Structure formats: C-alpha cells, structure tokens
Amino acid sequence: MTRNWLLGAASTIAVIALTAAPAMAQTKFEFWYGLSGDLSDRIQDMCKTFNESQADYEIVCVSQDTYDNNLQNTIAAYRANKQPTVSQIFDAGTLDLMLSGAYLPIGQLMTDNGYDIDWSNYFSGIASYYSTSKGELLSMPFNSSTAVMYYNTDALKAAGVETLPATWTEFEDAARKLKAAGYDCPVAFDPSASWQWFEQFSASHNQPIATKDNGFGGLDAEMVVSKGKFVDQLTWMKKMYDEGLFVLKSKDTGETANDAFTSAKCQITTSSIADHGTFGKKAVDGMHWDVSMMPMMEGVERHNTFVGGASLWTLKGKSEAEYKGAAAFYNFLATPKQVEWWSTVTGYIPVTNTGFQAMKDKGFYDAAPYKGREIAITSLTEPAGDYTRGIRLGGFASIRAEMVKTMQDVMFNNTPVPTALEAFDAKGNDMLRRFQATYKNAPLP
Known part of the structure; x- marks a missing residue:
C-alpha cells in the first residue's frame, strides 16, 4: 500500500501561528508562501488588494521565509490537520505534491466554483511543469521565472x-x-x-x-x-x-x-x-x-x-466556503490587471500568452525600468530539447x-x-x- 508522505510521523517543525486580519469578511482562509524581503512585501500588497476588492472572503497571507521552509511547514501542518487552504510550492517540490494526494486539482476547483479558465493560454513550458502526462494542470502557475x-x-x-x-x-x-x-x-x-x-x-x-x-x-x-x-x-x-x-x-x-x-x-x-x-x-x-x-x-x-519559481496548490481538508475563497483568489490572480501589476512590481514573467502580448503591445518592455525583462520569455521559449521539459x-x-x-x-x-x-x-x-x-x-x- 502506498504511504502518503504527508501522513507520516509527527514533524518537529512548528506550525506557524497566524494573526487575525480584518473582521468583516465572511470567510477567512490562509495562504502560505516562501518568499521574503521585497517580494514578500509585494505579496502582502496583493493580498490586501484582493481583500479590498470584495466583501465575501478574507485571505490571510503568511511568509514562511523560504521555499524549503514553506514546503516543510506545509507538510507539518497537513499532518496536524492545520494546513492552509493555499500553499506556494516551489518547482523542486512539484512531484512530492503530485504523489501526495493531498490537493484538489486546480481545474476541478475552478470548474466546481463556476470559473471558466482557458488553461491553453498559459505558456506551455510553464503549464507542462505542473501538469500530468495527459496535460491536466494540477496547480495554479503563480510566480514564474528563469x-x-x-x-x-x-x-x-x-x-x-x-x-x-x-x-x-x-x-x-x-x-x-x-x-x-x-x-x-x-x-x-x-x-x-x-x-x-x-x-x-x-x-x-x-x-x-x-x-x-x-x-x-x-x-x-x-x-x-x-x-x-x-x-x-x-x-x-x-x-x-x-x-x-x-x-x-x-x-x-x-x-x-x-x-x-x-x-x-x-x-x-x-x-x-x-x-x-x-x-x-x-x-x-x-x-x-x-x-x-x-x-x-x-x-x-x-x-x-527551465521555468523556476512556484505554483499554488489547494490542499484537501478545508471547507467548501474556503475553497470558494481560494477559487475567487485564483480568478483574481488571472485578471489582466493583476497579471500586469505582479510582473511590474517584481520581475516575474506574465504566465499567459495574452498577458505577455498585452504588456508588449503597451510598450511595457521598451524602456527602463522594465526593459530587459522580456529576455526571460525569450529564454523560456527557445527551441525545446530532449531534456528541457523540466525535472520531475x-x-x-x-x-x-x-x-x-x-x-x-x-x-x-x-x-x-x-x-x-x-x-x-x-x-x-x-x-x-x-x-x-x-x-x-x-x-x-
């Protein structure tokens, strides 16, 4: 019988205590991520914008400082049944999550909650990293880089x-x-x-x-x-x-x-x-x-x-209300306005073809301080080879x-x-x- 890696012996890693955010939202759910410094500040800005954009959900976003910490803390939290609804898992942890059985596939989550996402719009080199061999995308591409x-x-x-x-x-x-x-x-x-x-x-x-x-x-x-x-x-x-x-x-x-x-x-x-x-x-x-x-x-x-960075995984064991909040958050991330903002304030590439083309048509990459960021798109879309799909x-x-x-x-x-x-x-x-x-x-x- 296959043993689920998230259900092993109790971890010695402490689960991070979360602080309360505004009390007006009807449904609160948690998002853990592995970035620090300026990039963490930008995620906090993003979470604040989401919370202010609607009155149904309140996302609580907590940095675990590094990708490795977030992976290990997510494992520990899942074992203790204290997992966040959404966790940012970096590229190196992708197969671990895929085989864990501890997640809801992103396509299923969005469909179940009434959202129609054109998954083919995501850059193939990014989507394939987080997809099954049959092309089913399991997590939400988020911060992609090279x-x-x-x-x-x-x-x-x-x-x-x-x-x-x-x-x-x-x-x-x-x-x-x-x-x-x-x-x-x-x-x-x-x-x-x-x-x-x-x-x-x-x-x-x-x-x-x-x-x-x-x-x-x-x-x-x-x-x-x-x-x-x-x-x-x-x-x-x-x-x-x-x-x-x-x-x-x-x-x-x-x-x-x-x-x-x-x-x-x-x-x-x-x-x-x-x-x-x-x-x-x-x-x-x-x-x-x-x-x-x-x-x-x-x-x-x-x-x-290779595409670097991370994707967002939706973990099992949460309420339907929290999953509705997560789906709303993912839909918010996929809006053209949010895609452009995220790429502007960080340097991460837009993860969709239409997002990149829209920014290019607006002259985003023509002059400082953003000129040069398109190099990453070029690097990721060079001719594929036998060993360039990724690492699984x-x-x-x-x-x-x-x-x-x-x-x-x-x-x-x-x-x-x-x-x-x-x-x-x-x-x-x-x-x-x-x-x-x-x-x-x-x-x-």
Missing part, C-alpha cells in the same frame, strides 16, 4: 567590454578585463544558487540530469550528471574561482551576491528575472546595468531554460541541496570534479530509491 545574467554596464565599458557576453568564453574574457581594470570582484558567485549555475545550464545545453526524461518517464530514473557537459562546466567554474574572477558572496559571508551587485562591489551576477524589480530599487545612484540570457558553451545550440524527480529539494554541497566541495575543498559529481550521482540515486520505495508501484500522474 535565471538570467546581470551586468554593470558602466564597469564593462570602463574595462573595454562593448557587448554583453553570449558565450562562456566571452564571459571569461569580460571577467578578466574587469579584473585587469582594477575591479576586485568581477563576478559575484553564490553556490547556494545551484539552480542557476547547474540546472539552467543543463537545460539550455540540453543535458540530462537524470534518465527517464529527467524523471518524467518514471520513478526509476537515475542521476547522470557525472556523464555530461557539466563536468567541463564545473571544472571551468573552479578555475574562475581559483583565479579570483568568481568571488564568493552569499548569506554565509554576510553579503549576498545580489547585494554585492547592486552596491557595485561586484560587476556581474546571476539571479532570477524576478529580482529585476528589486535590483532597480536597490542599485546605487547612477549605476547602469543590463540583463541577458545565460551564456552558452561555444558551438552548442541553445535550448529553452522525487525529493528534488534534497537533491538540489546536495548539488550545493557538491559545488562547495569542488570550489572550496579542492575535491576533483569527476569524484565530486560521481558522488553526487550516487547520493542522488539513494534519495531517488528511497522516494521510489515510499511510492512503490505508484504511476506518475
């Missing part, structure tokens, strides 16, 4: 770099020129952002992370990272770090890569397109910067990158964390790249086999 490269164009110009790098060879040349021009930190590097340096590299270069179409073909997939192009890429990254072209910047150092970039201490960084709005607010006065797709290896055809591996949040450790071992502990990646594959396979055993004989949705 990794991009940010450049201080003033520094590039001073160093003699005229155009943004399109290849890793050009990227290295730009970093060397920055170093020679007296910039102590050419590239801010954060190994905890392995999804940017590893996963997006694998997608754009059409490299498998695991067999079975990166897990879409079954729970018996196996890791194959040590056999692909990332071996050479990580070797190159180690060289860049040893030569001082990559400089460690992370929460552990007291200054994140993003902060090092916006303060102009570091001249290049990689981050989510969702940070585009934050960078515009935080960049030091007079700093000019630009954004581009992630570079490519020389001579390799570019493919689409059980417990992928833990596998992703293992890649962070692997990159750290190579960069900081001088572990040979082949040794490190072979160990990563082995540990990843152990995690996959445990997940497979938990859901023995369970077919993928």
Whole structure:
C-alpha cells in the first residue's frame, strides 16, 4: 500500500501561528508562501488588494521565509490537520505534491466554483511543469521565472567590454578585463544558487540530469550528471574561482551576491528575472546595468531554460466556503490587471500568452525600468530539447541541496570534479530509491 508522505510521523517543525486580519469578511482562509524581503512585501500588497476588492472572503497571507521552509511547514501542518487552504510550492517540490494526494486539482476547483479558465493560454513550458502526462494542470502557475545574467554596464565599458557576453568564453574574457581594470570582484558567485549555475545550464545545453526524461518517464530514473557537459562546466567554474574572477558572496559571508551587485562591489551576477524589480530599487545612484540570457558553451545550440519559481496548490481538508475563497483568489490572480501589476512590481514573467502580448503591445518592455525583462520569455521559449521539459524527480529539494554541497566541495575543498559529481550521482540515486520505495508501484500522474 502506498504511504502518503504527508501522513507520516509527527514533524518537529512548528506550525506557524497566524494573526487575525480584518473582521468583516465572511470567510477567512490562509495562504502560505516562501518568499521574503521585497517580494514578500509585494505579496502582502496583493493580498490586501484582493481583500479590498470584495466583501465575501478574507485571505490571510503568511511568509514562511523560504521555499524549503514553506514546503516543510506545509507538510507539518497537513499532518496536524492545520494546513492552509493555499500553499506556494516551489518547482523542486512539484512531484512530492503530485504523489501526495493531498490537493484538489486546480481545474476541478475552478470548474466546481463556476470559473471558466482557458488553461491553453498559459505558456506551455510553464503549464507542462505542473501538469500530468495527459496535460491536466494540477496547480495554479503563480510566480514564474528563469535565471538570467546581470551586468554593470558602466564597469564593462570602463574595462573595454562593448557587448554583453553570449558565450562562456566571452564571459571569461569580460571577467578578466574587469579584473585587469582594477575591479576586485568581477563576478559575484553564490553556490547556494545551484539552480542557476547547474540546472539552467543543463537545460539550455540540453543535458540530462537524470534518465527517464529527467524523471518524467518514471520513478526509476537515475542521476547522470557525472556523464555530461557539466563536468567541463564545473571544472571551468573552479578555475574562475581559483583565479579570483568568481568571488564568493552569499548569506554565509554576510553579503549576498545580489547585494554585492547592486552596491557595485561586484560587476556581474546571476539571479532570477524576478529580482529585476528589486535590483532597480536597490542599485546605487547612477549605476547602469543590463540583463541577458545565460551564456552558452561555444558551438552548442541553445535550448529553452527551465521555468523556476512556484505554483499554488489547494490542499484537501478545508471547507467548501474556503475553497470558494481560494477559487475567487485564483480568478483574481488571472485578471489582466493583476497579471500586469505582479510582473511590474517584481520581475516575474506574465504566465499567459495574452498577458505577455498585452504588456508588449503597451510598450511595457521598451524602456527602463522594465526593459530587459522580456529576455526571460525569450529564454523560456527557445527551441525545446530532449531534456528541457523540466525535472520531475522525487525529493528534488534534497537533491538540489546536495548539488550545493557538491559545488562547495569542488570550489572550496579542492575535491576533483569527476569524484565530486560521481558522488553526487550516487547520493542522488539513494534519495531517488528511497522516494521510489515510499511510492512503490505508484504511476506518475
């Protein structure tokens, strides 16, 4: 008998206590999310707008600070029958939710509550990540993004770099020129952002992370990272770090890569397109910067990158009134006005074709501070490859964390790249086999 991962032994993770919001609403329901800082502030603005837009429902929105925290806290809450109605689950937790049986499919929820949503309007690369093999969308696409490269164009110009790098060879040349021009930190590097340096590299270069179409073909997939192009890429990254072209910047150092970039201490960084709005607010006065797709290896055809971010899952065990509130909230999120507002104040891409086209027709992407955000759409809609649909591996949040450790071992502990990646594959396979055993004989949705 299949064991539901949400119904295991009691978790040691505390369920977050929620504070009361305005008392006039007829039905209150909870929304937990995994964003902090400026992005959390924008979600609070969004929730306030929803509450003020109607009198039937009151949404209580609570940050769990990080995606990982929110996933674990949602699990703990479900086990204790104290789950929110809506939870934002990041890309790495998608398969965990799909097999949990702890949710109501988004299509069913909206139909049952009288809403007619054109699901085909959602970008295919986004919808397929959260859909079954038959194309049934299970969760509501919400904050979608992909990794991009940010450049201080003033520094590039001073160093003699005229155009943004399109290849890793050009990227290295730009970093060397920055170093020679007296910039102590050419590239801010954060190994905890392995999804940017590893996963997006694998997608754009059409490299498998695991067999079975990166897990879409079954729970018996196996890791194959040590056999692909990332071996050479990580070797190159180690060289860049040893030569001082990559400089460690992370929460552990007291200054994140993003902060090092916006303060102009570091001249290049990689981050989510969702940070585009934050960078515009935080960049030091007079700093000019630009954004581009992630570079490519020389001579390799570019493919689409993976969609990052998260979707909204509706959890079982709540009242019909709360589900009506959730459906109303989802419908609110899907309105053109809200789609444009969300993309404007964050940097997350509009998730529908019509939303993107409407913003493009209005000239949204023609000038600062929004110019450049369309790069993410381009990156996500490059030609598809055999391994660019996404990653559907059980417990992928833990596998992703293992890649962070692997990159750290190579960069900081001088572990040979082949040794490190072979160990990563082995540990990843152990995690996959445990997940497979938990859901023995369970077919993928």
